[in-house]
Amino acid sequence: MTYNILISLRQELVLTVLIFLLLFIKLGKDRSNESILNFINIALALNLAAGFCCHETAELFNGMFNTNPLIVFEKDLLNLAALIISMQSYAWLKDNKNVIEFYLLTLTSLLGMFLMISSGNLLMFYLGLEMSTIPLAAAANFDLTKRKSSEAAMKLILSSAFSSAILLLGISYLYGTTGTLTFSILTAHINGSPLQLFAFILLIAGFAFKISAVPFHLWTADVYEGSPVAVTSFLSVISKAAVLFTLLNILYKVFTPIANTWYLILVLLAAATILIGNLFAIRQDNFKRFLAFSSIAQVGFILIGISGSSQIGSASLIYFILIYIFSNLAAFGVIAVVSALTGKENISDFKGFYKTNPMLSWVLTIALFSLAGVPPTAGFFGKLFLMMAGAAKGNYGIIIFAALNMVISFYYYLRVVKAIFMDQNDTPIEKLQVPTVSKIAMYICVAGVIVTGLASVVYDYIYSISIGL
């Protein structure tokens, strides 16, 4: 029995042990950053590997903590993303004397996300969410010498406090009308009474803050711009993915009785999110702001996929997140290297980039094409399947809308490609020496972008473990 609990909690336990180990390393004698980074990367890789054994379904602590193959897979995805980000930050962390603190913060946040994804109770969910957000705000402030970094942290902590408050209000109303917070019992008590709907809207608003859906997106661009690249990629990929997984779980398992209501809400949110994200992305010159708005638009596509409430929808969401991890992190990887070595973060700095750094240029281009959804990259399949899932309810209006928005998004991704390949620049970024670890991370991402789409086994596996309404 005890042994079984250990197995079910293995991903959380490895992380916890790692966090404590790091604390002890911090207390002990000084070690070189390289060895610490290598140690952490290996540990993260082991943690990732631990996810792939034993796919069991279990319910622990009176339903507070659930696990099943889908949840294990979702955590694997987050582990993968964490590993890639860690490898990509090598150049940046190599000479940073606070390297251990960075990992303490991000890994704690990751642990919180794991608990959130596994939660079977709204309180547990809330605890996980807070545990994942607060360390991230501290991490956003990691560039201690930069004003923008502390501004980003301030904005992040304030907006998440605000959204948490809304979320809590929703949860308390929900408790008031149903008398329970456990997911499995809650479903039977949902009857769509006005107060419950109000509670639900508050809940959705809280979620929308975390995934930066329009009109709750205003914090995103500033926080992304101010934070160090590693934290930005963490925020835009891992933290978003974790909240989306939880949202999927709650919508598809708990709020099934009012599926028609949230269907409408999601479609409206999705339409606004795609459009605003796209229109703002066109105007950006800072690469991180650009990716912030592009990721807002991507979330809109994800919401369309969820709104179809079919098994295809939930499978496509997870599939898309996997692809999004690869493509977004490949883009962030290049920016992380360029930013760490030259301090340049603007799209206009990338003019003529191909002449000096052909390898990095191709990585960035493939990543952007994948984000735009152009074959043969995986992004094409991801976006197409999300839209197919959205069309399942026969709502072709939103599909037409999304298809036209794909063209807009294509424009701004091409703008970057144009800058890299076609624009003239007298002082392009010089040839960069990319650390091997970062290079490996980029290659993993590019391979992922190409293989995940063409190899249908990935999708079929995700489909086989995912849930429908």
Place this chain on the structure above:
Amino acid sequence: MNLTLLILLPLLTAVLILLAKGLQQIRIIGLTGSLAQLGLAGWLLKSFLAERAAGNSAAHLFESNQTWFKALNIQYHIGIDGIALAMILLTSVIVVAGILVSWTMDKLSKEYFFLLVLLSMGAYGFFISLDLFTLFFFLEVAVIPKFLLIGIWGSGDKTKSAMKLALMLMAGSALVMVGLFGVYYNTHTFDIVQITQQGIPVAVQKFFFPFAFLGFGVFAALFPFHTWVPDGHASAPTAASMFLAGISMKLGGYGCLRIAALMPEAAHSYAWIIILLATIAIIYGAFATMMQTDLKYINAYSSISHCGFVILGIGMLNKTSINGAVIQMVSHGLMTALFFAAIGMIYSRTHTRMVAQLGGLLKAMPFISTVFVIAGLCSLGLPGFSGFVAEMTVFMGSWKNPDGAYRFATILSGASIVVTAVYILRATGRAIMGPISTEHELLTDATWNEKLAAVLLITGILIIGLAPFLINHLITPSTDAIMLQMGKILVSK
């Protein structure tokens, strides 16, 4: 006979090009690869005809069907009929010619040849697909190489043209995508063969046909979505122009044909709009050409006019007209590629494409001038060349339609040939005949690779022009099958 070879061969070539070192190696690999494609296409033709002669009357030969995404019922289903085979032959010829005219490309040559080969891979995949999802996949694969080819190696306002082209084609494929989703959600499959058998409800057809047809129409330069054509072609490097006009506009025509065959009722009820747009494209293209002073713009605008005939033939929805449309696609592909090749050869020597600055080229470069004249004569539809056969077939098919308005459209389109004659003869007269300017006197004639490319394309044009029964023999059974299917549905109404 495994059709997947048609995708694997270009892929292999592309990978080898990436591994190659130096221009010499790259172009030899590129040429070998493209010749292998040509050989494969020829062999395909031989075995196709052998199968047919042996009495195999299946609609699609060399079929192979594998599950791709099981959960979504997406198949990797390939197979070819006569029409697809004609397109594959066209593609393989143009690829060889395109590689040959790019022989001296020394700016980023590795990337250049890589993208050219990638583009051809997209075209082959598109033509062999019998599943709408794979079809769409390959349609979009070809967009990115076009963008990069024009934007990096182009001339003039290249980035703007590249952006315009990419965005318009992307918008076209977004429309196609909506149409395909509509089909999928009402038939639960992407498989063309299956959809043809089970049919699509008429209301669904009526709603989604415009999306899919217009989407492909953007690729085929259908009015009013033709605006990417002139800028795109004019800015593109020679080989890219050849690929663009010769292959990728054909993706649009071929797609339109398939969509019309899949949704016959809708095609029938929207036929008048299709014909109206096609007639406008034909006339508008012809008159716009008259106003151009740049050789590439002349050919680009005349392409709009010529591709209008393809759409006109499809819109008329009878056997002869569709036959004509297919022949026109092949003929226009060869002819326009030849034209762009000749313009490229002239431009690389004189460094101008302005008709007014050229003159008497026949004296300095007789071979190139002859090629130019042949392309021009083919374009204006002189008997003996492919253009005549193709346009004549379209007219004959169109005239079969007894409706007064349709006949009027046919007459108008026929009249545009006179306009074509005006601009072709004028451009030819100015550029080729007359006195030569002193700075052009010492220019050299075509090199071996350019000659080879031109001869290859001219051979194709002459085969269709002098022996049209050959291509008719190849495609008629397939158009028969399409018409039979359409007739069955339309009669039963």
